[in-house]
Amino acid sequence: xxxxxxxxxxxxxxxxxxxxxxxxxxxxxxxxxxxxxxxxxxxxxxxxxxxxxxxxxxxxxxxxxxxxxxxxxxxxxxxxxxxxxxxxxxxxxxxxxxxxxxxxxxxxxxxxxxxxxxxxxxxxxxxxxxxxxxxxxxxxxxxxxxxxxxxxxxxxxxxxxxxxxxxxxxxxxxxxxxxxxxxxxxxxxxxxxxxxxxxxxxxxxxxxxxxxxxxxxxxxxxxxxxxxxxxxxxxxxxxxxxxxxxxxxxxxxxxxxxxxxx
Amino acid sequence: xxxxxxxxxxxxxxxxxxxxxxxxxxxxxxxxxxxxxxxxxxxxxxxxxxxxxxxxxxxxxxxxxxxxxxxxxxxxxxxxxxxxxxxxxxxxxxxxxxxxxxxxxxxxxxxxxxxxxxxxxxxxxxxxxxxxxxxxxxxxxxxxxxxxxxxxxxxxxxxxxxxxxxxxxxxxxxxxxxxxxxxxxxxxxxxxxxxxxxxxxxxxxxxxxxxxxxxxxxxxxxxxxxxxxxxxxxxxxxxxxxxxxxxxxxxxxxxxxxxxxx
Amino acid sequence: xxxxxxxxxxxxxxxxxxxxxxxxxxxxxxxxxxxxxxxxxxxxxxxxxxxxxxxxxxxxxxxxxxxxxxxxxxxxxxxxxxxxxxxxxxxxxxxxxxxxxxxxxxxxxxxxxxxxxxxxxxxxxxxxxxxxxxxxxxxxxxxxxxxxxxxxxxxxxxxxxxxxxxxxxxxxxxxxxxxxxxxxxxxxxxxxxxxxxxxxxxxxxxxxxxxxxxxxxxxxxxxxxxxxxxxxxxxxxxxxxxxxxxxxxxxxxxxxxxxxxx
Numbered sequence: 001x002x003x004x005x006x007x008x009x010x011x012x013x014x015x016x017x018x019x020x021x022x023x024x025x026x027x028x029x030x031x032x033x034x035x036x037x038x039x040x041x042x043x044x045x046x047x048x049x050x051x052x053x054x055x056x057x058x059x060x061x062x063x064x065x066x067x068x069x070x071x072x073x074x075x076x077x078x079x080x081x082x083x084x085x086x087x088x089x090x091x092x093x094x095x096x097x098x099x100x101x102x103x104x105x106x107x108x109x110x111x112x113x114x115x116x117x118x119x120x121x122x123x124x125x126x127x128x129x130x131x132x133x134x135x136x137x138x139x140x141x142x143x144x145x146x147x148x149x150x151x152x153x154x155x156x157x158x159x160x161x162x163x164x165x166x167x168x169x170x171x172x173x174x175x176x177x178x179x180x181x182x183x184x185x186x187x188x189x190x191x192x193x194x195x196x197x198x199x200x201x202x203x204x205x206x207x208x209x210x211x212x213x214x215x216x217x218x219x220x221x222x223x224x225x226x227x228x229x230x231x232x233x234x235x236x237x238x239x240x241x242x243x244x245x246x247x248x249x250x251x252x253x254x255x256x257x258x259x260x261x262x
Numbered sequence: 263x264x265x266x267x268x269x270x271x272x273x274x275x276x277x278x279x280x281x282x283x284x285x286x287x288x289x290x291x292x293x294x295x296x297x298x299x300x301x302x303x304x305x306x307x308x309x310x311x312x313x314x315x316x317x318x319x320x321x322x323x324x325x326x327x328x329x330x331x332x333x334x335x336x337x338x339x340x341x342x343x344x345x346x347x348x349x350x351x352x353x354x355x356x357x358x359x360x361x362x363x364x365x366x367x368x369x370x371x372x373x374x375x376x377x378x379x380x381x382x383x384x385x386x387x388x389x390x391x392x393x394x395x396x397x398x399x400x401x402x403x404x405x406x407x408x409x410x411x412x413x414x415x416x417x418x419x420x421x422x423x424x425x426x427x428x429x430x431x432x433x434x435x436x437x438x439x440x441x442x443x444x445x446x447x448x449x450x451x452x453x454x455x456x457x458x459x460x461x462x463x464x465x466x467x468x469x470x471x472x473x474x475x476x477x478x479x480x481x482x483x484x485x486x487x488x489x490x491x492x493x494x495x496x497x498x499x500x501x502x503x504x505x506x507x508x509x510x511x512x513x514x515x516x517x518x519x520x521x522x523x524x
Numbered sequence: 525x526x527x528x529x530x531x532x533x534x535x536x537x538x539x540x541x542x543x544x545x546x547x548x549x550x551x552x553x554x555x556x557x558x559x560x561x562x563x564x565x566x567x568x569x570x571x572x573x574x575x576x577x578x579x580x581x582x583x584x585x586x587x588x589x590x591x592x593x594x595x596x597x598x599x600x601x602x603x604x605x606x607x608x609x610x611x612x613x614x615x616x617x618x619x620x621x622x623x624x625x626x627x628x629x630x631x632x633x634x635x636x637x638x639x640x641x642x643x644x645x646x647x648x649x650x651x652x653x654x655x656x657x658x659x660x661x662x663x664x665x666x667x668x669x670x671x672x673x674x675x676x677x678x679x680x681x682x683x684x685x686x687x688x689x690x691x692x693x694x695x696x697x698x699x700x701x702x703x704x705x706x707x708x709x710x711x712x713x714x715x716x717x718x719x720x721x722x723x724x725x726x727x728x729x730x731x732x733x734x735x736x737x738x739x740x741x742x743x744x745x746x747x748x749x750x751x752x753x754x755x756x757x758x759x760x761x762x763x764x765x766x767x768x769x770x771x772x773x774x775x776x777x778x779x780x781x782x783x784x785x786x
Binding site: 002003005007009014034036037038039040041053054056057058060061062065178180181182216217218219220229230231232241242 | 535536537538539540541542543544545547548549551552555556559568569597598599600601648649650651654655
């Protein structure tokens, strides 16, 4: 039998024992699980940042993988834990919208997890990553059926994803949704909708800059030249060759962008 | 046969090759080991910070797990490597008190590791994580018996854990022992001793603030309201809902706290 | 059959989904691979920093390990992916010199990877870690023969490693090649060439300091005393006991050093 795959995406960081402790709980239940970190540096409490992170990664995992996503400012309150099935994979998370971007893209079924026999005994109200989500993921990966966890629900939380707005005949306004490690400004303009950027002249305004060039590789641009590029997940990014566009522009997540076709 | 579990807790950080190199050494000896990181962001050289980190995590690991704990300012000096057995698990560490909080809590046996045939040949005097602790953990996880590593000792190092002091009829002084990623101030006041905080009115002074409210979840409090909460390991914490109490207060590890029952 | 080992060394950091996504790709192809991180905190775009990182780690891995090294400012441009064989192990990387320090030390064979059937379909031009290097590593680890990936080449990129220069009868100039997590200044003076430091009086100048003492352990020195030490990889380091020499000196990677035998 194959070793089950469990991934972890959290805002717990790596300096505390939290992530390690979750792994101990998982191995106590599913001794052969293969545990992989997606990222633990989701911005603290930022549900949409977690939604973005898992949405970029899960499509590359094998069927049957169990993804645990814990960005959970409401831990211990009335918000429910959920188990979602989509794309042949499983997602275990708080019901606060952290699976929003996956829901948008995939046919999915969602269950409220109500079967407390899958929790650690006497769960805390402050660390459900350890007491609720990790053990549920381990039981599921170990072979328990989704239906054992709870009933299908329809009223799970799905957040509005910030979509680009048309604000003029040839003008769209959008947003920077994330700055990555290299300082690339990842916008919410996706090449599936804005493929014209490859064919037409355009101007993309971010902060005080106007960018008019589309590069197909980072290395193509000269030093200190801002350019647009279609990133690896299909979102249009504003970048600098071997430098941080975010730092040079003083822009971050949430900054408005405007795309004009000329 | 089950794959043995080896966990790593160090102050090595993740930017250097150190942790990866230790994993290579382990796999060279115990090819099937399952290696898990607890944390590598223990504060550099801070033995008690390492003691706290491993003490929160090990209780959640399965029996037979081998925990390697390397916070080792005295590397290469006369301090001994030790192998401790407790709670059905194993601990390999420098004998500098980094297992103190585990010793406090569990019945335990400690051996001085003297059998150098378990070390890498020609061990360095600066990187015992690679040359001493990792290979010993791998041999142990691979099935060698504890007694092969060296003799039981009684004079291993056990540090004094900072305990709350009673300083008045209804007043105790304590300390912040750690600030976690979310900015929660984790104090050394444990709910096992100070369970009254759940029943009686109290005032908890930290920095320039006095906190009088106990919440049972983070989400319960209003914005910008400091509150006390029983954390997931049982220590009383001072927190802010979706904000960093540590930053807002300008407090960190080592800051004094005072608890008064009214 | 043994689970194949794949290690990852990148400049991707851990805050984005990039590393997690690579792991998903690997497991989709080589379901039983054991994936280990060496470091993802190589300085962004710094090829030589990546070369140093993998060179310190690979000698401690078992034969047959596959090391993926992605520090790749030229991603998507004409630079080739390569597969190198050396020391009984395998290396998959962009052909930009990131394997330089390994090449220097080992007999090796290098192939240009031209067989695109090992890539993800429709590879992006911005994330070859996911689309090229991860899947190639997984296919190789899963048993495909190196010759299936492409032909042997001789014109692969090998960068000049900064060597110490003799600048006087008893004087050598060198460089700080890396500052580690503890603030140790790792120089390019290797004990294999400068073993005399153990026998003769010397003066090592770094920044505004002159260091004349060689310690064999960190703990040996007094507080606030700078000293030289032979690090765990054989490079001479300038260090402070339980403090950061780099911070105290205000020096970093690239700083010149001068060694004089008295």
